[in-house]
Amino acid sequence: MPACYPDGYWTTSRTTCFNHLEQEGCRMSAQRESIEIFRTVPLCFQGDMITAKEGEPVAAAILATHPDFTGKSPVSGRRRSPYCMMGLCFECLMEIDGIPNQRACVASVRMNMTVRKQIGTRSFSAGSK
Template sequence: MFKRLPLPDTSAQKSVMVYFDGQQVTARDGDTIAAALLAAGVEACRTTPVSGAPRGPYCMMGVCFECLVEVDGVPNVQGCQILVKDGMQIRSQHGARRLG
């Protein structure tokens, strides 16, 4: 569904490894979590509290909160606002958000 646009100089592009629900995902350095997951074919990163319906990144600018994930044990992180880091542990967020 989503396709990356070609970069002018891909030889300089560094890759990083992150883990989504325990599965290794290769991302580009500088990607947001949401962009990396979409590029890897992940369409849903959370479920709704009432029906359990899958939800995924939508606006990609921090307005809709559809891209909430748990990052390195911290819940309620907007995936479209955080850049990937090598070794980052990302988990799906299921149901209602936990408050800190």
């Protein structure tokens, strides 16, 4: 089993070390050279329960388990999927916890979230936010 240290000392290759950290539930932060623990949480997508890493972008979690489209254009009906992954293009709009038009690439995964594809235009009702 390789030994990995946050101060940059490695007893084996970096790739092996990252694989070991991933298996142990850790990930290396390149900016701070520290080890962070993540927790796997349940997420409901289109009625299916999936698991995702808490704090990762919702779009990344969805694409990792369902590499299909995440919505349809309200104008043309074309399939849409996350494109820029930084909140600029609005191709990743989804319904998150009952609120439509949420950018899935900037929303973070939380415990027991409910995420649905956004098909077409947003529906307005007295109870919508």
